[in-house]
Amino acid sequence: MRKTTTPTARRLAAAAVALGSFLALAGPTAPAGAAPADPVKTVFFGDSYTANFGIAPVNNQDNERRWCFQATENYPAVATKRLADKAITLDVQADVSCGGALVEHAWKEQELFGSGKVPAQQDAVKGDTQLIVGGMGGNTLGFADVIKQCSAKLRGDEGALLPGSPVDPDSPAAECKTFFESEGGKGWLDYQFKHVGEHLGEMLLLMSYPSPDANRVLVGYPRLVPQDTTKCSTAAPGQTELPFADIPQDALPVLDQIQKRLNDVMKKAAADDGADFVDLYAQTGTNTACDGADRGIGGLLENSKVELLGRAIPWYGHPNEKGRDLQAQHVATKIEEVLNR
Template identity: 70%
Template sequence: MRKTTISSRSRRLAAAAVALGSCLALGVPAGGAAAAPADPVPTVFFGDSYTANFGVSPVNNTDSERGWCFQATENYPTVAARRLKNKDITLDVKSDVSCGGALVEHFWQEQQLPFGAGTLSAQQDALKADTRLVVGGMGGNTLGFTSILKQCSDKLRQPSLLPGEPVDPDQPAGECKDFFESQDGKAWLDYKLDQAEGDLDQMLQRTSYFAPDAERILVGYPRLVPKNTTKCLTAAPGQTELPFADVPQDALPILDAVQKRLDDRMKQVAADNGADFVDLYAATGSNTACDGANRGIGGLLENSKLTLFDQPIPWYAHPNEKGRDIQAKHVADKIETVLNR
């Protein structure tokens, strides 16, 4: 992994040198950027279920295969664009290709939809030469966060609509803390984090290739588990299940540490590629799944706003409407900063 990272950084340094030479030749100050344009900004949103805002209803494209992306009509890209419009910053959203279940590799490869519903083209196909802003987040599915949750929960291991398998089904769910702190579990986590980092690096490089004049904003994930995990031992108002169901309390810091490690990798990849980063993890410590009425994350088995085959679908630790609005605020603030610098 280290050799690959050094190689990719070397390529980026070379590309930066070429770009610097071009700027000097054109008389443009190095590092300079125009103010926010008066015209609408051609924009593409990409990402996984956290960009699509799985669980928020209604969903887009219910009459097509894209309905299986569970992309909310009022997802954070839509809400962020509306917030910006109120500040006289208009995004001309050409595409929002975010889709539940997307791996980072689905930025450049087709995505198979569930239940044999078909395939979607690579998300990078939405990028054009005139794209000026690219925003979104991915990485959690490549990391395998669903498998981590299933490793720690007997309830999630039962047949359900949540896809994926535990990391090691032979290991008891109640012993997941020991598993992830053991040699095998630690090695698996390190490998998956390296994979997510490498794929994100390739994704941002591809974004620069297909939309060379675009500002790029990588959006991190909101925090799921609070620092004080005793808050997770109380059900949210109106709920009977605990926020993390039967995940043992001693495993909750493991989940948080894994999420923080992914956040740090995403932040570093963005910096290495000259992209901007929205650090939602750092901004949402008071809106975790365990913060009761202030929670911005729906509990693992708390019913979301969606149904499938006439059955309610749980949030599975995705942003609820409050969390969606928090995402939209921070993303809109970052877009405004980027377009005005």
């Protein structure tokens, strides 16, 4: 029978371990709120937003994972350096973040673009892992499908490298607002969100099996669409395409509502399981794809820093270097808070 561990049981077990350690120690204990003296064994997991697709160079040291498009300097690497500057050392056992990952790839192997497979991300967690950090959910929701439902350009060759298909290819992209407000589109979203919530709950539980007392931090997604969507009618400096390409102006609030709903589902899943949550959506509203020189998100058809066969791949709405640094800042802050509790 598979072992299950409730959040309450994990907290009680952690308290018992802490009490036992206290009684066994002969010397004084560390002051409350002090950073851990020893390196914290850490595993990072996630999808392309954790791997930071689009930022070069790509980590190709592990040939098996080259199609994960994991940046060498992704936010886990940058956050680790930020924490080291504060005398908090993470002993990173693994960073298994991989572009295209679904939530189920926490417990199932993932087939990669081109060829090959990578093991379930859960396999990286060991019995001595103390901290598990990362985020997934957007691919399980089908956010790329949502975007392709709203963009004729992304339904064609310009979106060929973006996984996914329009939800209903028979419904014109120009009418995507109406589609997602209709019974068919709303029903599809309701089903997808229910699916995401269930899978996130399963993921958080399974991630803790090898190390029940490990702290878990679920990381949300940075905000893509600003509250003032009129900013999206101007191309970013040096760009000719609009940040959201040909997606209709009236559909942008719909995209934002869908992302906000995903953020709420992720936050609830973390709370229900006793995990911590990094609410990037709430903290990146002035660095969306439509914030010009301050944008932390690359435009849908803006060239990223990664090339395939000599051709730049578009950002497809992923964090650029500024966005990556914001992710790292907020994740490092949350990790410091968790470790100092």
